[in-house]
């Protein structure tokens with residue numbers, strides 16, 4: 001199991017970064033750039049779907065800049081599981097969001113060792129695929145998603161992944177979170193913020209969102225005020241922060257640089273509601 005301790009608090013060796021973008025999808029076109037790790041990407045005005053989704057600008061939370069700067073400082077060593085496991089592939093996205101990150105990463109590692117190509121996945125029977133991804137939550141359903149998504153990629157997308165959020169979301173088991181992350185990692189297009197359970201929870205705790213019930217609510221609220229230059233980095237920053245410090249249960253507030261500027265810092269763990277720990 002990967003370390004969940006940050007060298008900000010105790011010094012540990014970083015694991016070698018693994019490529020995230022190179023996993024899974026078939027690389028058909030040589031002139032299409034794929035990224036191995038999220039890096040800052042300029043917003044593309046020509047991405048119609050992003051423009052269509054833009055909501056009215058909202059006022060930014062008062063302390064967001066200080067809070068984000070603190071998170072960057074606490075995440076500077078990039079020692080979280082997300083930094084080393086790179087849960088940013090389509091097959092990762094098909095994994096159950098309530099499954100622990102380490103379990104998902106281990107399942108992906110087994111899939112890659114098995115050979116994570118379309119033809120190989122399609123040639124693998126469901127029982128073997130299930131064995132490879134178990135104990136990811138709802139693994140039987142995920143096997144079905146992986147198989148059907150692979151068939152759809154082969155039949156309708158020339159063995160590549162779609163280059164639009166709508167196209168990605170049309171694949172079985174792929175939702176907006178993975179679609180936006182895939183657009184950034186695979187197609188160099190910044191179409192939106194990838195909001196998973198960590199981003200959803202931490203944004204609420206920091207006061208960056210108000211009464212956001214679902215990750216999609218969080219995404220829309222964040223995109224209404226967070227400057228675009230932070231969109232590409234915020235997912236990985238907050239996911240790692242959520243894995244190491246601002247954990248679903250018992251966040252380490254006393255160790256957190258945000259304790260003086262976080263509205264949730266003084267909450268007892270009983271007051272950090274179950275709804276935040278999805």
Ligand code: SF4
Nearest residue numbers: 246251253256262265
């Ligand atoms: S102070 Fe606590 S709740 Fe607030 S961001 Fe830090 S760890 Fe999370």
